[in-house]
Amino acid sequence: MIVELGAFALILALVLSALQTGLAMAGxxxxxxxxxxxxxxxxxxxxxAVALAFAVLIWAFAVSDFSVSNVAAxxxxxxxxxxxxxxxxxxxxxxxxxxxxxxxGFGAVLARARGLPFGLKVSAIATQGALGVMFLAFTVFTxxxxxxxxxxxxxxNSLNPLLQDPALAVHPPLLYLGYVGLSVCFSLAVAALIxxxxxxxFWPAWGRWIRPWALASWAFLTxxxxxxxxxxxYELGWGGWWFWDPVENASFMPWLAATALLHSAVVTERxxxxxxxxxxxxxxxxxxxxxxxxxxxxGVPTSVHAFAVDPERGMVLLxxxxxxxxxxxxxFAWRAPQLKGGGMFAPVSREGALVLNNxxxxxxxATVMLGxxxxxxxxxxxxATISVGPPYFALTxxxxxxxxxxxxxxxxxxxxxxxxLKGVGQRLxxxxxxxxxxxxxxxxxxxxxKALSAAGIGLGAWLIFxxxxxxxxxxxxxxxxxAETLRRARSLPLGAWGxxxxxxxxxxxxxxxxVETGYRVEAARALAPGQMIEAGKWAVRLDSxxxxxxxxxxxxxxRLTVTLRxxxxxxxxxxxxxxxxxxxxxxxxxxxxxxxxDDVYVVLGERxxxxxxxxxxxxxxxxxxxxxxxxxxxxxxxxxxxxxxxDRRLRIGxxxxxxxx
Amino acid sequence: xxxxxKSPKARRRLWxxxxxxxxxxxxxxxxxxxMRDNVTFFFSPSETTDEDAPxxxxxxxxxxxxxxxxxxxxxxEVAFAVTDNAATTRIVFHGDLPDLFREGQGVVTQxxxxxxxxxxATQVLAKHDENYMPREVADRLKSKGEWRPESxxxxxxxxxx
Numbered sequence: 001m002i003v004e005l006g007a008f009a010l011i012l013a014l015v016l017s018a019l020q021t022g023l024a025m026a027g028x029x030x031x032x033x034x035x036x037x038x039x040x041x042x043x044x045x046x047x048x049a050v051a052l053a054f055a056v057l058i059w060a061f062a063v064s065d066f067s068v069s070n071v072a073a074x075x076x077x078x079x080x081x082x083x084x085x086x087x088x089x090x091x092x093x094x095x096x097x098x099x100x101x102x103x104x105g106f107g108a109v110l111a112r113a114r115g116l117p118f119g120l121k122v123s124a125i126a127t128q129g130a131l132g133v134m135f136l137a138f139t140v141f142t143x144x145x146x147x148x149x150x151x152x153x154x155x156x157n158s159l160n161p162l163l164q165d166p167a168l169a170v171h172p173p174l175l176y177l178g179y180v181g182l183s184v185c186f187s188l189a190v191a192a193l194i195x196x197x198x199x200x201x202f203w204p205a206w207g208r209w210i211r212p213w214a215l216a217s218w219a220f221l222t223x224x225x226x227x228x229x230x231x232x233x234y235e236l237g238w239g240g241w242w243f244w245d246p247v248e249n250a251s252f253m254p255w256l257a258a259t260a261l262l263h264s265a266v267v268t269e270r271x272x273x274x275x276x277x278x279x280x281x282x283x284x285x286x287x288x289x290x291x292x293x294x295x296x297x298x299g300v301p302t303s304v305h306a307f308a309v310d311p312e313r314g315m316v317l318l319x320x321x322x323x324x325x326x327x328x329x330x331x332f333a334w335r336a337p338q339l340k341g342g343g344m345f346a347p348v349s350r351e352g353a354l355v356l357n358n359x360x361x362x363x364x365x366a367t368v369m370l371g372x373x374x375x376x377x378x379x380x381x382x383x384a385t386i387s388v389g390p391p392y393f394a395l396t397x398x399x400x401x402x403x404x405x406x407x408x409x410x411x412x413x414x415x416x417x418x419x420x421l422k423g424v425g426q427r428l429x430x431x432x433x434x435x436x437x438x439x440x441x442x443x444x445x446x447x448x449x450k451a452l453s454a455a456g457i458g459l460g461a462w463l464i465f466x467x468x469x470x471x472x473x474x475x476x477x478x479x480x481x482x483a484e485t486l487r488r489a490r491s492l493p494l495g496a497w498g499x500x501x502x503x504x505x506x507x508x509x510x511x512x513x514x515v516e517t518g519y520r521v522e523a524a525r526a527l528a529p530g531q532m533i534e535a536g537k538w539a540v541r542l543d544s545x546x547x548x549x550x551x552x553x554x555x556x557x558x559r560l561t562v563t564l565r566x567x568x569x570x571x572x573x574x575x576x577x578x579x580x581x582x583x584x585x586x587x588x589x590x591x592x593x594x595x596x597x598d599d600v601y602v603v604l605g606e607r608x609x610x611x612x613x614x615x616x617x618x619x620x621x622x623x624x625x626x627x628x629x630x631x632x633x634x635x636x637x638x639x640x641x642x643x644x645x646x647d648r649r650l651r652i653g654x655x656x657x658x659x660x661x
Numbered sequence: 662x663x664x665x666x667k668s669p670k671a672r673r674r675l676w677x678x679x680x681x682x683x684x685x686x687x688x689x690x691x692x693x694x695x696m697r698d699n700v701t702f703f704f705s706p707s708e709t710t711d712e713d714a715p716x717x718x719x720x721x722x723x724x725x726x727x728x729x730x731x732x733x734x735x736x737x738e739v740a741f742a743v744t745d746n747a748a749t750t751r752i753v754f755h756g757d758l759p760d761l762f763r764e765g766q767g768v769v770t771q772x773x774x775x776x777x778x779x780x781x782a783t784q785v786l787a788k789h790d791e792n793y794m795p796r797e798v799a800d801r802l803k804s805k806g807e808w809r810p811e812s813x814x815x816x817x818x819x820x821x822x
Contacts, residue, residue, distance in 0.1 A: 395695035
């Protein structure tokens with residue numbers, strides 16, 4: 001009964017979304033606040049209905065109602081409660097409901113937003129409703145999670161064990177908040193293209209409205225992608241964290257577009273310029289989100305980690321992509337020539353630097369897209385099956401990004417309208433010197449000597465010191481009395497702190513990525529208990545292996561000791577090889593020994609026989625120097641995004657209410 | 662700088678082009694250059710002729726892991742055979758096989774041929790899905806009429822029974 005309620009709520013949400021679109025369009029045409037208000041109500045009711053459906057789905061998973069085919073296919077009574085619940089969004093159907101929930105939920109927030117002009121808001125609500133109709137119809141008609149099984153099985157098939165992991169329980173919701181958050185930017189861009197006025201005060205305001213959405217989506221995407229990378233790092237046991245796999249690129253492309261959007265929206269807000277470009281990026285970012293969903297779900301590009309794959313239903317996503325983005329870009333092509341932003345600008349200025357940032361970000365996004373889609377294009381064209389591997393991305397994406405990062409610290413130091421390049425150079429001289437010093441130190445400290453990796457360390461340091469130089473400049477650190485600096489620090493807007501954190505966090509990430517990639521040491525050997533393996537300065541001894549029983553798996557649990565090569569500083573680590581009888585799958589639980597910024601990463605492999613014929617286990621050890629920074633950096637970046645979001649200047653409704661109070 | 666256009670609008674456009682063009686040229690150039698050398702072609706064992714897959718060129722080789730062919734050597738070296746039921750290639754791999762590697766299942770390996778026409782794999786790819794059948798492998802088997810989706814372990818069902 002409750003399950004039927006969920007199915008009903010989902011259909012109701014579809015009807016409400018259709019109603020939302022219709023009412024909003026009628027309200028816009030007749031300029032009727034009553035109809036528009038009804039559309040807002042439909043948007044909120046739709047979100048409530050999807051939330052109800054999602055709650056019912058979670059309930060069905062929590063109580064293991066195997067009469068629901070989705071539950072039977074993805075759950076099991078032995079599964080821990082956390083993974084029963086996360087199983088609700090672990091499959092194609094469930095994750096689509098989550099997608100719809102975020103879509104309608106943000107639509108409801110948009111409906112409640114204050115301070116937007118009537119026409120813009122109503123058009124955006126209509127667009128958001130139309131997106132809701134497409135995705136809800138897709139869910140209800142092709143991927144309904146509430147389909148019953150008759151007779152109901154006694155036991156379910158369980159969730160893929162690799163997905164039974166805390167990081168992966170929260171990874172999809174965060175990622176979807178980012179992906180689908182971009183739908184609001186999309187709707188606001190479509191609305192602006194419909195309403196777009198030549199008057200110059202409209203566009204700066206529009207830039208201000210779109211920014212919080214872009215910022216929030218970007219912060220969620222950053223966190224979601226990082227969690228995914230971290231999961232791949234410790235759960236797959238391959239020693240790496242990014243493989244340039246199509247599925248990874250699928251989430252990375254919207255991130256790059258959202259990053260570009262974030263920066264160009266600032267120019268639109270402050271200078272009323274780049275109007276068409278910002279609108280284009282807003283359309284592009286959500287288009288890439290849908291493309292990402294297609295890549296992940298269709299299974300068309302060969303990926304090492306694709307879940308919830310179903311080619312036929314993937315094609316429906318391609319159709320949604322064609323309709324939604326096709327219509328939006330057609331609208332763009334029609335209206336863009338009529339858009340008139342303000343804006344004259346000099347090449348050497350803050351806006352000039354932001355344009356350069358956008359050019360680099362979109363160019364690198366394009367190279368990632370080419371590398372991801374080229375195998376598909378070639379296969380369609382002449383049937384050859386190819387794969388584009390990490391070397392391609394190292395040769396294309398990395399140089400473009402390096403160029404972008406080299407100019408990054410100069411951007412925030414340049415003034416709007418007319419920057420002073422010489423002054424910026426003087427203010428960054430110290431940072432540049434420190435960065436070069438760091439590169440030299442890095443070159444001396446790490447073995448083997450690698451010039452490129454040392455230069456990469458310099459680049460990371462340049463980002464961090466360059467960003468700090470900008471804050472120091474603003475606070476007049478060491479040049480004014482300390483009390484003055486403190487006073488300035490307090491009055492510095494949160495948005496400025498957010499920018500600083502995001503840029504410095506990027507530098508932290510670069511340091512981690514460069515050092516880990518350049519200097520990681522890998523070793524493998526078949527070890528009998530008591531034997532050792534060495535990797536760089538570390539030695540790992542296999543102490544014992546025993547069989548342990550988990551809630552829904554059996555595991556060979558290896559107890560190992562990590563020490564320095566001279567035997568000092570021992571730490572115990574546990575690495576497991578788990579066998580899940582349901583589904584018959586084996587997974588790896590990596591043993592991670594956190595050593596300051598470094599990881600000693602231990603994988604217990606298959607049981608074999610060693611040279612003497614005794615039972616032994618293949619033990620694989622990685623020494624990943626500075627690996628901690630790879631995940632710390634993006635966390636700092638996301639925190640920067642959060643700080644910027646809290647900036648009062650970005651919150652239109654709040655400041656207005658404050659003024660009346 | 663009197664060669665600059667007079668109107669501010671045209672001047673801005675010129676600047677934008679001046680910024681965008683080099684970056685675009687760089688991106689296109691890098692992509693073309695990288696595409697030339699870093700694209701890996703996929704083959705099934707019966708397609709790996711000397712001309713198409715010469716010794717030393719990095720390719721992807723995929724097929725079904727032949728039942729009973731997996732031999733674990735000392736020091737983590739694994740040898741196995743991959744077949745498309747028309748031809749079989751012997752593969753040597755040094756390292757840990759993916760958790761989902763099983764006899765009778767589809768597998769994609771990356772590496773290069775040695776002079777003795779055995780294949781040295783540097784990477785063995787497997788997906789996180791227990792129903793995994795690499796799409797390329799499935800396509801090749803279908804085109805050869807060797808695709809038997811009804812059995813769990815295609816083509817080796819008979820061999821193991």
